[in-house]
Amino acid sequence: MSAQILDGNALSKTIRAEVAQRAQALTARGVKPGLVVILVGENPASQVYVRNKVKACLDCGMHSVLEQYEATLSEAALLGHIARLNADPAIHGILVQLPLPKHIDEHKVIEAIAPEKDVDGFHVSNAGLLMTGNPLFRPCTPYGVMKMLAAAQVPIKGNHAVIVGRSNIVGKPMAMLLLQESATVTICHSATRDLKAMTLQADILVAAVGRPRMITGDMVKPGAVVVDVGINRLPDGKLCGDVDFASASEVASWITPVPGGVGPMTITMLLVNTIEAAERTL
Ligand code: NDP
Numbered sequence: 001m002s003a004q005i006l007d008g009n010a011l012s013k014t015i016r017a018e019v020a021q022r023a024q025a026l027t028a029r030g031v032k033p034g035l036v037v038i039l040v041g042e043n044p045a046s047q048v049y050v051r052n053k054v055k056a057c058l059d060c061g062m063h064s065v066l067e068q069y070e071a072t073l074s075e076a077a078l079l080g081h082i083a084r085l086n087a088d089p090a091i092h093g094i095l096v097q098l099p100l101p102k103h104i105d106e107h108k109v110i111e112a113i114a115p116e117k118d119v120d121g122f123h124v125s126n127a128g129l130l131m132t133g134n135p136l137f138r139p140c141t142p143y144g145v146m147k148m149l150a151a152a153q154v155p156i157k158g159n160h161a162v163i164v165g166r167s168n169i170v171g172k173p174m175a176m177l178l179l180q181e182s183a184t185v186t187i188c189h190s191a192t193r194d195l196k197a198m199t200l201q202a203d204i205l206v207a208a209v210g211r212p213r214m215i216t217g218d219m220v221k222p223g224a225v226v227v228d229v230g231i232n233r234l235p236d237g238k239l240c241g242d243v244d245f246a247s248a249s250e251v252a253s254w255i256t257p258v259p260g261g262v263g264p265m266t267i268t269m270l271l272v273n274t275i276e277a278a279e280r281t282l
Contacts, residue, residue, distance in 0.1 A: 033278035034063035041071035093119035144265025165208030207242035217247025
């Protein structure tokens with residue numbers, strides 16, 4: 001293996017220590033940063049995610065509450081809970097864990113969150129601010145990727161970033177953040193012709209697809225920085241990314257592992273966004 005590891009666990013630890021200091025400073029000024037995580041239903045993966053998010057907040061000295069509701073909760077009742085939290089001055093961030101049960105309109109729910117408390121950055125006004133180069137919140141996963149690139153001092157300006165995946169939560173905001181740092185950005189998706197021809201041009205390659213090990217070493221330009229956002233569960237229960245780590249790490253200069261890469265950074269940036277929201281209320 002020749003690539004250096006972009007270690008999300010180590011960087012998270014450093015950033016979370018800074019978050020704890022900022023939380024302490026805010027608390028001393030009478031503003032304890034507060035995040036509410038809402039979970040509707042009993043999706044087992046979601047239950048793990050939300051508990052980890054609440055625990056990470058508490059570990060950093062922030063206020064955090066998990067509001068868990070039955071899968072039968074009506075859309076109107078959920079909107080009512082969001083309205084209550086929007087008006088609660090002790091709460092600076094509101095996160096609704098997705099996916100929601102089918103009878104609830106996710107878009108309507110996200111749009112009901114006050115944009116200044118939308119720590120996931122999914123509200124259309126926050127997407128618009130990001131698009132126009134003046135973000136209020138950066139969506140946590142791409143924000144975490146940018147922090148990892150900065151920590152490794154990866155040059156972005158003028159380099160070609162290729163992103164595989166165009167979701168609203170990862171691919172598109174990732175493209176916006178890289179563009180803001182003056183990368184030349186290509187976004188690939190399921191209708192892209194000759195994906196390999198695209199990925200081979202990447203100085204920075206971001207995989208956010210959800211297909212185990214689809215990016216193999218022969219698709220990576222020698223010396224490229226490879227960021228693997230994918231989290232896939234294999235039949236044996238183990239996790240793997242969208243990148244074939246064994247072959248890609250022979251070619252890349254830097255690479256994120258799965259687990260231990262982008263995953264821990266996503267929760268860390270949720271903490272950062274909550275702190276930023278609380279600081280703005282001073
Ligand atoms: P989505 O399913 O919303 O988007 C996947 C994207 O991949 C789509 O744009 C799709 O294209 C594209 N795609 C699918 N097949 C191909 C293909 N064969 N070639 C090229 N592009 C393809 O997923 P998310 O963005 O939500 O998540 C992506 C991955 O990242 C998942 O594994 C998810 O678990 C993980 N994830 C990890 C996080 C973390 O913290 N590390 C946070 C969020 C997600 P099209 O639009 O044309 O359908």
